[in-house]
């Protein structure tokens with residue numbers, strides 16, 4: 001421990017002069033909350049345990065990493081100073097605007113006769129945008145003004161909060177909380193078959209963060225922990241019975257994200273500090289008692305096709321030797337939620353990746369020719385030409401040759417949308433490919449009366465394998481939300497197989513999320529989740545590189561920064577860029 005007399009310690013400042021370590025940031029201009037003794041103690045101790053961050057001395061007694069830092073240092077461009085008063089005034093102005101918007105909705109007074117039948121108007125897009133601006137600004141003010149230690153602690157609180165809502169979601173606890181009124185914690189515990197004390201602890205975590213609203217309704221007065229819970233405006237979205245799509249998105253965020261994130265230290269210490277990629281490193285597969293039962297080599301499953309690499313996701317789910325999609329196949333309930341989440345993205349406000357992408361108007365801008373719009377409406381003409389040719393030659397093979405192959409098309413949301421928007425394209429000219437269990441589900445849906453894909457050819461096909469004859473020569477191969485699940489080597493293999501299936505006039509259309517140059521939390525979160533799955537988000541350069549390596553020539557690149565999505569259109573290259581299959 002450093003000599004206490006050199007240890008200047010307030011909640012935001014702790015300089016350990018003996019080791020020349022600046023433990024935390026200098027105090028901000030805004031007065032820090034006075035720290036309790038134990039707070040300072042624990043933070044200073046954990047710093048000591050971790051080897052003093054970047055101030056270890058080498059054998060010569062020099063401050064080693066300081067030296068490294070000095071030689072590697074580049075001048076930091078000075079960030080514009082944050083003006084709290086200006087930000088707070090802007091916040092106030094926007095808050096007044098929001099209040100005026102809410103007041104203008106003329107909501108009847110609570111308990112008035114009109115209130116009984118009142119259905120609140122949904123917020124307009126302008127109101128939603130205003131709320132988002134206020135929330136963003138409020139967050140910025142909190143981030144810039146809170147004592148740094150408080151900001152870190154709030155991240156730690158999030159860990160407990162996420163664990164709590166995830167398990168309640170899992171147990172369908174939110175479903176049992178009524179949409180109006182409350183439920184006692186005892187009744188909630190009974191409904192989900194759990195200990196009351198356990199449910200109370202988890203509920204209180206959520207009450208503490210405002211996710212649930214707690215109250216004491218046992219007639220024993222204000223003292224004591226909450227006895228009842230009711231929904232907040234957020235938790236009601238986690239009811240699987242009334243908000244199944246949002247609940248599914250939350251389940252998938254946890255399953256695709258948190259499970260793998262928690263395993264990063266183990267993953268990177270086992271497989272080295274590389275992005276997930278195929279290599280020859282062996283992986284050990286343990287049985288439930290921890291005994292090594294088999295040893296697998298990366299990439300061994302598919303020979304050269306490298307469709308398999310260990311991923312943090314698979315490690316997180318306890319199946320390190322399986323590819324993420326194989327893991328999902330073992331958990332049909334999770335796979336169902338995953339499909340629902342995909343569908344929700346299509347319908348929801350997830351930017352241009354959903355809904356209309358490529359079928360109607362895609363709002364992305366062509367990076368080379370801004371006036372050139374992306375659309376798939378040319379397929380209508382292609383369909384008519386095919387029909388004319390069939391009428392002329394009478395050759396059924398021509399008629400049945402595919403126009404569209406949706407590769408890794410999931411439950412067919414994209415194809416269904418395309419068929420609805422371009423009626424000239426007939427379902428029998430479309431092929432929907434995916435893994436066998438997904439295709440089985442599609443077949444079930446069609447049998448069960450889902451009209452949207454009726455007539456479409458469904459095909460279990462592994463996109464790491466060559467396209468079968470009947471799927472060759474299509475006008476377009478659509479690869480939507482697929483490549484981001486894979487590392488570069490695997491993505492190139494998928495594209496190479498499509499290149500080999502292309503006729504002279506066919507195109508490949510890749511529709512994906514895009515890595516934005518200016519990091520935003522949402523965009524980078526997607527990239528981190530993709531790392532769990534062994535994949536990545538890419539920018540224009542990244543997509544062009546993949547196409548080039550696969551022997552494809554890019555004929556258009558459209559990007560929508562707001563929706564963080566892009567479309568890459570390509571055709572068979574002249575063979576000089578990519579190797580043959």
Ligand SMILES: C[S@@+](CC[C@H](N)C(=O)[O-])C[C@H]1O[C@@H](n2cnc3c(N)ncnc32)[C@H](O)[C@@H]1O
Nearest residue numbers: 325342408409410434435438461462463480481
């Ligand atoms: C993220 S989803 C995208 C689904 C669809 N394209 C969309 O945009 O909604 C990726 C899809 O790839 C499928 N998939 C994964 N591995 C595959 C493989 N080896 N061959 C074919 N499909 C695969 C998954 O089952 C899943 O439906």
